Amino acid sequence: MEILQAGEEHLTDIAALAKSRSLDELDEAVARREGFLVSAYDETVYRARLSAHEYFQVAVEDGNVVGFVLAYANRHFGADEWLNRHVADELGGILVVKQVCVSREAAGNGVGSLLYRHVLDRWTTTPVVAAVVAEPRNEASNAFHGKHGFGVMFTLRPPDGRLRNVWVRPGQTGP
Structure with a gap:
């Protein structure tokens, strides 16, 4: 498996993968x-994010995109990103991990951890934040973030109406 910088050639696969793992496409259970x-x-x-991110990586296995991570800092926040601006305040x-996604076929094989490690090993000076939907309770994502050193900072309901837990991993400075 390779971790590559996302490029134009990956966008169709990234969008299809995100759609397949969207809450709108899954039942609650x-x-x-x-x-x-x-x-x-x-x-x-996703095309717009190709030039406005700190990390936009894809996991590729046998020529297929099996996962991706998209993360960016304050300077790349859009005007409509109420939640990110609130946390930054x-x-x-x-650094906000906006999306991390792994295909069903690759789930449970460490792809998500590999993508997160790529980001967390490089971004060490300021907190890393991920907002996880809390209704329905996202048990898999909660366990994943806990395993990677995140803790819940607070829970809130942004304007889109979906309750979220905001997970934070402190920055690590020094040796």
């Missing part, structure tokens, strides 16, 4: 057990 993405963006949104400089 599956979402609880397997985790999901809140937003299945179209290729246009509380913490100062942050």
